[in-house]
Amino acid sequence: xxxxxxxxxxxxxxxxxxxxxxxxxxxGIHNLSLFYxxxxxLKDISLSIRERLVTAFIGxxxxxxxxLLRCLNRMNDLIDGVRIEGGVHxxxxxxxxxxxxxxELRKRVGMVFQxxxxxxxxxxDNVAYGLRLQGMKARSDLDAAVEVSLSAAALxxxxxxxxxxxxxxxxxxxxxxxxxxxAIAVKPEIxxxxxxxxxxxxxxxxxxxxxxxxxxxxxxxxxxxHNMQQAARVSDHTAFFYMGELVEFGATSKIFTxxxxxxxxxxxxxxxx
Amino acid sequence: xxxxxxxxxxxxRHFRTVRFDFVSFFFTGLTGLATFLILAILAVIxxxxxxxxxxxxxxxxxxxxxxxxxxxxxxxxVLPMIIGTTFRVLVMTLFVIPVGVTTAVxxxxxxxxxxxxxxxxxxxxxxxxxxxxxxxxxxxxGFFINFLGRNLDALLHNPGPVWGQxxxxxxxxxxxxxxxxxxxxxTEESLKAIxxxxxxxxxxxxxxxxxxxxxxxxxxxxxxxxxxxxxxxxRAAGEVAPILFTGVAYYMASLPHxxxxxxxxxxxxxxxxxxxxxxxxxxxxxxxxxxVVLLLLTFTLNFVAVLIRSRVRKKxxxxx
Amino acid sequence: MGIHRGHRxxxxxxxxxxxxxxxxxxxxxxxxxxxxxxxxxxxxxxxxRMSSALIQPAIPVAEIDRHPAKELCKYLGLTPEQFxxxxxxxxxxxxxxxxxxxxxxxxxxxxxxxxxxxxxLWHYLLRPHQxxxxxxxxxxxxxxxxxxxxxLIPLFVGSLKTTLVGLLFSVPLAIGAAIYVSQLxxxxxxxxxxxxxxxxxxxxxxxxxxxxxxxxxxxxxSLLRYETRLNxxxxxxxxxxxxxxxxxxxxxxxxxxxxxxxxxxxxxLGASRWxxxxxxxxxxxxxxxxxxxxxxxxxxxxxTMIVLMVCSASVLSWSVFDxxxxxxxxxxxxxxxxxxxxxxxxxxxxxxxxxxxATFFSxxxxxxxxxxxxxRLEGKA
Numbered sequence: 018x019x020x021x022x023x024x025x026x027x028x029x030x031x032x033x034x035x036x037x038x039x040x041x042x043x044x045g046i047h048n049l050s051l052f053y054x055x056x057x058x059l060k061d062i063s064l065s066i067r068e069r070l071v072t073a074f075i076g077x078x079x080x081x082x083x084x085l086l087r088c089l090n091r092m093n094d095l096i097d098g099v100r101i102e103g104g105v106h107x108x109x110x111x112x113x114x115x116x117x118x119x120x121e122l123r124k125r126v127g128m129v130f131q132x133x134x135x136x137x138x139x140x141x142d143n144v145a146y147g148l149r150l151q152g153m154k155a156r157s158d159l160d161a162a163v164e165v166s167l168s169a170a171a172l173x174x175x176x177x178x179x180x181x182x183x184x185x186x187x188x189x190x191x192x193x194x195x196x197x198x199x200a201i202a203v204k205p206e207i208x209x210x211x212x213x214x215x216x217x218x219x220x221x222x223x224x225x226x227x228x229x230x231x232x233x234x235x236x237x238x239x240x241x242x243h244n245m246q247q248a249a250r251v252s253d254h255t256a257f258f259y260m261g262e263l264v265e266f267g268a269t270s271k272i273f274t275x276x277x278x279x280x281x282x283x284x285x286x287x288x289x290x
Numbered sequence: 291x292x293x294x295x296x297x298x299x300x301x302x303r304h305f306r307t308v309r310f311d312f313v314s315f316f317f318t319g320l321t322g323l324a325t326f327l328i329l330a331i332l333a334v335i336x337x338x339x340x341x342x343x344x345x346x347x348x349x350x351x352x353x354x355x356x357x358x359x360x361x362x363x364x365x366x367x368v369l370p371m372i373i374g375t376t377f378r379v380l381v382m383t384l385f386v387i388p389v390g391v392t393t394a395v396x397x398x399x400x401x402x403x404x405x406x407x408x409x410x411x412x413x414x415x416x417x418x419x420x421x422x423x424x425x426x427x428x429x430x431x432g433f434f435i436n437f438l439g440r441n442l443d444a445l446l447h448n449p450g451p452v453w454g455q456x457x458x459x460x461x462x463x464x465x466x467x468x469x470x471x472x473x474x475x476x477t478e479e480s481l482k483a484i485x486x487x488x489x490x491x492x493x494x495x496x497x498x499x500x501x502x503x504x505x506x507x508x509x510x511x512x513x514x515x516x517x518x519x520x521x522x523x524x525r526a527a528g529e530v531a532p533i534l535f536t537g538v539a540y541y542m543a544s545l546p547h548x549x550x551x552x553x554x555x556x557x558x559x560x561x562x563x564x565x566x567x568x569x570x571x572x573x574x575x576x577x578x579x580x581x582v583v584l585l586l587l588t589f590t591l592n593f594v595a596v597l598i599r600s601r602v603r604k605k606x607x608x609x610x
Numbered sequence: 611m612g613i614h615r616g617h618r619x620x621x622x623x624x625x626x627x628x629x630x631x632x633x634x635x636x637x638x639x640x641x642x643x644x645x646x647x648x649x650x651x652x653x654x655x656x657x658x659r660m661s662s663a664l665i666q667p668a669i670p671v672a673e674i675d676r677h678p679a680k681e682l683c684k685y686l687g688l689t690p691e692q693f694x695x696x697x698x699x700x701x702x703x704x705x706x707x708x709x710x711x712x713x714x715x716x717x718x719x720x721x722x723x724x725x726x727x728x729x730x731l732w733h734y735l736l737r738p739h740q741x742x743x744x745x746x747x748x749x750x751x752x753x754x755x756x757x758x759x760x761x762l763i764p765l766f767v768g769s770l771k772t773t774l775v776g777l778l779f780s781v782p783l784a785i786g787a788a789i790y791v792s793q794l795x796x797x798x799x800x801x802x803x804x805x806x807x808x809x810x811x812x813x814x815x816x817x818x819x820x821x822x823x824x825x826x827x828x829x830x831x832s833l834l835r836y837e838t839r840l841n842x843x844x845x846x847x848x849x850x851x852x853x854x855x856x857x858x859x860x861x862x863x864x865x866x867x868x869x870x871x872x873x874x875x876x877x878x879l880g881a882s883r884w885x886x887x888x889x890x891x892x893x894x895x896x897x898x899x900x901x902x903x904x905x906x907x908x909x910x911x912x913x914t915m916i917v918l919m920v921c922s923a924s925v926l927s928w929s930v931f932d933x934x935x936x937x938x939x940x941x942x943x944x945x946x947x948x949x950x951x952x953x954x955x956x957x958x959x960x961x962x963x964x965x966x967x968a969t970f971f972s973x974x975x976x977x978x979x980x981x982x983x984x985x986r987l988e989g990k991a
Contacts, residue, residue, distance in 0.1 A: 090494060097402055120620070124496030134487035136506055146505070147495035196491070203495060314884035318794050324786030325795070325803060328854055332810045335821050335851075389636055396634035400627065407635075413977070414637040420905065420973035421966060422912020424938045425648060428945075428962040432647035436950070467640050474637070500626050528814020531914035531938070535945050557816045557915075564820045565919055577824070581817055592812040596805065 040068030043207065043237050044089060048103035051084060051093065058084050061103070062263045064256055071229060071238045073252035073269065075245065077284065080258040082241045086209050089239065090126040091119050107207070124151070127200035131212040133192035135184035135199075140167075140176050143184045143195055147203035162202055169235075170198035171228050190221025197228065201236065208232065210240040214247065226251050245285055249273050257281045339581050346579030358541060360559075361567055363576045368583055373545055374458075374553035375587070378533065379523045381462035381549070382469065387519050389466070390473025391508075397474070398481040399503055419471035423531040430464030430536035452550060459549040461537030468532055469522035476521060480514020480602065481507065513602040517595045524591035528584065530557040556584045645966060652960035655730050655953070662758055662953040664725040668712050671705045674698075716756065724757050730953050735762050751924045751935070753944060753954045760957050764926040768842070768934035772917055773910040775846020775930055776853055780910075781903050783850075784857035788899075792865040793873075793887035811855035819919035822848035827920065834931075842934035845920040849910050857906040864898020864980070865891055867987055897983040901976035908969040908976075914938040937961050 044066035051059040059081045066072045074082035084093065091112060093099045104111045112122055124147075135143050144163045145153075153159055163180070167173040172194045176187070184195055193213060200208055210229070214222040229238060229251045242248050248255055249269060256266040257280075265272060265281045276282045346363070354367020393411070401408040439454035446452070484507055492502040508515075530538075539552035540562060546553040560580050567573040654660045669677060669685060677685075683693040686704050696704075719725040722742050727734065738747035741759065749763040791803050827844045836843075868891045876886040892899070922943060923933035941958050948955035 092490065092494065095490075095493070097404070118620075120496050120498050123494055128490075128494035130487060130490060130494075132487055134485065134491045136488060136491065137510060146492070147497075150495065150497050150501060199491075199495065311882050311884075314882040317884050317888070318790070321786040321790035321794060324783045325790045325799070327783060328787050328810070328858070329803065329806055331851060331854075332806055335813065335818075338825055339817070339821065389633055392630050393634040393637055396630045400630060401634075411634055411637055413974075414641045416977050417641055417970060417973055418637060420908050420912075420969050421644065422908075422914065422938060422969055424912065424914040424941050425644065425962050425966045425969075428648050428651075428941065428959060429644045431945070432651045432959065433643055436651075437647065467644075470637060470640065498620060498623050500623050524812060528812075528816065530814075530816045531942060534942055557814055560816050560820050561915065561919060564823055570824075574824075577820070581820055584814060585817060588812055588814060589809070592808070596808065 040070055040237075042066070043068040043108060044239075045106040046085075046088075046104075047106065049085070049088065049105060050102040051081075051088065052100040052102075053096075054098045058261050059088075060261045064263060064266045066237065066239060067254070068237050069233055069235070070253040071233050071240060071251050072254045072256065073248035074239065074241045074256050074258060075243070075248050075284070076258035076264075078243070081261040082256075082258045083211055085258070086211055086239060086241050089207070089209055090123050090128055092128065094119060124203055125205050126207045126209060127203065127205035128209040129193070129196050129200055129211065129213045131215055133189060133196050133216070135187070135192050135195050137183070137185055139181045140184050140187070140195060141180040143199050144202050147199060151203065166198040166202035167195075169201055169232070170194045171224065171231070172198055188221070190217050190224060193217060193221070193225060194228065197225075197232075201232070205236065207237045207239065210238065212241050212243065215243065222247070245273075245287070257284060259284070336585075339578060339585065342574070343578035343580075343582035346575035347582055351576070351579055352583060355545070358543075360541070361563070361569075361573050361576075363573060366576055368556065368559065368580055370542060370545055370554045371556040371559045371580070372583065372587075374538075374542075375527055375556045375584075377546060378458055378462050378465065378537070378553060378555070379526050381458060382465045382526055383519055383523060385463060385466035386469050386473050386522055387515070390470050390518065390522075391477050391515055393470075394474045394477035394481060395503060395508075398478055399499070399507065415471050415474050418467070419475075421468075423468060423529055424534075426464050426468045426532040427535050429467070430460055430532060434460040434463055435536065455550075456535065456537045456539075456552055457550040458537050458546050458553050461533040461553070464532045464536045465526040465529065468529070469526050472522040472525060473515075473518040476518025477511065477515050480511040480517070483514070483603075484510045513598050517599045517602070520591050520595035520598070524588045524595065527591065528557055528588045530555070530561055533558065556580065556587070560584060645963075648959055648962045648966060652956055652963045655956045655960045658731055660730040660953045660956060661728045662730045662760075663728045664715060664719060664757055666712065668709050669705060671702050671709070674702060674705060719756055722757070727757075729758055729760050730957065735760055735957075738763075749926045751940070753948075753957075758954065760953070762961070764924050765935060765937050765940050765961065767926055767928065768917075768924070769911055769936040769938070771842040771928070771930055771934050772845045772849055772921075772936055773907065775843055776849030776910045777903070777906055779847055780850035780853040781857055781906060784854045784906075785861050785899055785902070788858050788861035788865055788902075789887055789892065792862050793891055794883050807855050807858050810851070811859075813851075815852055815913060816915045816919070818848050818851050819916040822916065823919045836931040838931060838933055840921045840933060841931050842921060843930045845917045845934065845936075846930065848916045848920060849913055852913055852916060853906045853910050856909050857902045860902035860905055860976075860980075861895075861899050864895040864902065864983060867898070867984065868894045869987065894987070895983070897979045901979040901983070904972045904976040904979070908972040911936075912938060912965060912969050914942050918942050937965055941965075 042065045046062055046064050046066075049059060049062045050057060062085060074086060076082050087093045088101065088105055089107075089112075093101070101113055104113060106112070107122075107126070110117070136146060138146070141163055144166050145159050148159060148162055153162070164173060164177075167176060172191060175191060176182075176195075179186075184192065187195060193216075197208075197213070214225045217225065226247060229240065232238060240248075240252065252269045254267065255269040255272040257264045257272065257276075257278075259280055265276060265278045267277075271277075272281060273285055276285060351367050352372065353369055354365070355369050356366040360366045393415075397408065397411065401411070435454060435456060439451070439457075439460065442453040443451055488506050488510070489502055492506045493499070497505070533555060537552055538555045538558045540554075542552060542554050560577070563573055563577045563580060564570075567577070570577075649656075669682070674682070679693065682701065683690060686693075686701070686708065715725070724742050729735075733739075738749050739759075739761070740747040741750065741757070749761045750759040751761050751764045752759040787803070791800050795803075822844055823840070826848065827839050830844055830847075831839050834843075872890050872894060873886050876890045877883070881889070917934075917936045918939045921933040922935050922939055924935040924940070925933070927934070941961055944954065945958055948958055
């Protein structure tokens with residue numbers, strides 16, 4: 018067997034789990050299994066996601082990382098024939114309980130998608146959409162909230178002069194930051210990001226990554242990524258999935274420097290995936 | 291093995307430069323001829339009608355309410371027919387657009403794809419599209435007039451038939467039933483063209499399904515809905531068979547102004563002029579002119595629909 | 611977290627969803643109602659409960675009490691509600707009217723065996739019958755006059771004749787054009803032909819009928835020198851104009867949905883464009899072409915105004931250069947004269963029901979065939 022080659026990644030000091038104490042558990046996943054018809058896409062997954070930290074889901078395509086992410090705001094409900102066993106607890110409540118209002122849940126668990134998907138409306142209306150859904154009508158309230166959200170998404174300076182121009186006129190990276198602004202405008206506790214930078218160029222990607230590090234001061238972030246370096250750069254905890262199973266979960270520094278499992282090591286060093 | 295492969299590849303070393311393939315040439319020509327013939331048919335029909343009809347067309351002709359004898363080229367006009375046709379298709383849209391759009395929304399946004407009820411609805415839509423227009427006429431007579439209308443009269447204790455007789459409303463409803471598939475198919479097409487990511491984004495922000503449909507999906511689909519509506523209108527404007535027993539009148543002295551009035555109609559007028567004229571040569575000019583008016587009406591509508599559709603398709607392509 | 615509200619928290623959403631579902635069921639309801647109400651009006655004929663005999667056994671006024679109410683009701687042609695409202699004197703008067711009506715029948719029919727015949731029975735509707743004054747059994751549709759003859763065969767033949775001419779003319783043209791446009795021609799041609807075909811589809815059938823009647827009929831007669839100016843041939847050609855756009859679009863759709871990889875593979879092997887179209891694409895799309903023909907059949911047999919305007923004589927003849935009266939024409943032309951509820955009216959509705967059934971099945975078959983073709987080409991079967 019060849020000697021183990023450590024990946025050349027630098028772990029930002031701020032995200033080292035040992036230097037900042039981990040937050041309290043916010044999301045608890047307990048023995049979660051998910052079936053598409055008879056096929057089991059997720060097998061018996063248990064893990065704990067902590068408050069105001071960034072948790073990354075990594076693994077090869079089809080390993081179930083995005084599926085698990087979509088369990089956290091029940092977007093899988095939209096797919097026919099999906100069945101879930103086990104529980105996902107957010108703040109102590111099982112979100113799969115029959116009396117849970119999935120609409121309320123999604124207001125608290127925001128999501129950013131792989132492909133930026135701004136509505137074909139103005140920049141302003143994109144950010145205000147979720148707020149209006151919640152009944153905010155006063156122009157001054159909306160104006161303030163839009164500015165705060167766009168600033169938090171590091172987009173305000175670029176778009177403040179054309180707030181009422183079409184969102185589709187923005188560049189890919191700007192569109193994705195607009196989607197982040199739209200998600201944080203409704204003040205969720207958790208933001209789910211499904212490969213948010215996979216369609217972007219390196220510069221736009223690095224801006225998104227900076228943004229994630231900034232946002233974690235206020236939000237709990239779960240990010241799915243296939244980019245190993247990205248996971249290493251932005252996350253505090255990393256979960257590695259393979260074929261629908263959770264192979265290893267722990268502090269990012271540990272996963273990338275001294276993984277406990279052979280499969281994790283092979284993956285993070287680029288032997289397969 | 292090697293030797294035989296060499297043999298196989300030998301003939302292809304030289305390209306034959308000139309080889310006249312008669313069969314291909316012949317059949318390409320034949321199918322091309324078929325295409326040309328269809329275009330020629332269209333051109334001949336339109337040219338003939340325009341050539342004969344345009345001279346008879348005048349402002350007086352389209353703005354005159356004719357007397358009882360509308361076969362006289364000097365005094366006749368088609369204003370009541372234009373108004374009758376317009377009214378009947380407008381009233382039709384009031385019924386067919388809401389029902390058609392709602393059905394399309396159900397089929398694309400709510401219906402479980404494999405469920406039996408979804409398949410039955412789809413089969414019903416397809417079936418409806420193939421029902422002969424005269425059968426819709428019979429349905430209108432049997433259901434709307436003889437069943438709904440007469441029972442309504444009985445319910446309201448009307449002394450004579452008020453609703454239980456041919457009327458604008460019944461003709462419009464009959465046409466609405468007939469054009470339902472047109473609206474459903476066009477709306478569905480435009481709903482399917484909306485990227486699913488937009489719906490997901492809205493739902494992930496905590497919008498309900500209904501809010502997502504009303505605020506994101508339908509505004510996006512509006513041009514497609516419009517196209518469906520216009521296509522339905524243009525199809526209905528030219529149909530005569532469904533209104534024969536449900537509302538059209540041979541002659542009316544006044545314009546229709548109530549829903550239970552009968553009405554005159556452009557298409558039916560073309561039928562009357564061309565089959566019941568006392569002297570076909572004398573009425574030739576007004577006959578062709580009436581046809582031109584009818585064609586202008588349906589073609590303008592079709593043209594607008596095609597224009598909207600192509601603009602929407604371009605816009606959607608640029609989004610994707 | 612205040613997420614525990616449950617779906618009952620949104621009654622409006624729930625209500626809207628149910629409403630949308632119910633509205634979409636209306637399409638099923640409409641198809642069902644069409645069948646129900648067209649068939650309902652025709653039911654007495656289907657069940658043989660109609661009587662069109664000219665001479666009927668009369669019930670003398672004095673015998674009013676000898677017959678049960680139900681029989682009287684049927685004899686007088688009243689609904690039970692109407693019957694219940696009438697007093698004894700009115701009923702007697704009605705019986706008298708009935709007897710007087712019978713007495714008014716011209717004397718030459720009193721000894722005519724046909725006057726006793728109920729011509730709405732299946733036997734008279736479908737088989738030839740030797741009517742009084744005729745030398746041999748014949749198929750006759752003659753719904754006016756004292757003795758009404760409702761033989762449907764001349765109408766079936768009329769519909770078939772015009773439809774066949776229409777399909778023989780339009781299907782090869784439309785499919786040839788579909789092959790040309792989708793496989794052989796440059797893409798520019800397609801951009802011209804498709805809108806033109808849509809335009810042809812946009813011409814109302816009453817305009818096509820008018821064109822056939824005023825222009826085509828005379829031109830064709832001077833060219834082919836047949837006797838009857840307005841005949842099934844002219845009507846069939848005009849029907850073809852209406853069918854071409856439909857057959858073309860469906861066939862073109864089926865041909866273009868054959869994956870490009872098929873054609874590219876054939877072309878790479880050195881086949882010409884025509885060989886590829888004929889040997890590879892057409893066989894793969896054949897079910898779609900068949901379905902297009904079926905839909906064209908449904909469209910042609912259901913078309914009303916064109917045939918109505920071009921020809922209308924109901925004499926049975928297989929020659930396409932004779933006139934013909936189709937099923938649709940008969941309904942359109944005669945419904946206005948038919949008295950609501952009488953035999954003629956009900957037989958016209960029965961024709962409508964038959965037409966509905968014929969198009970229903972041809973559309974169903976086409977639908978199934980297209981569905982299976984799409985699945986096969988998408989590799990799902």
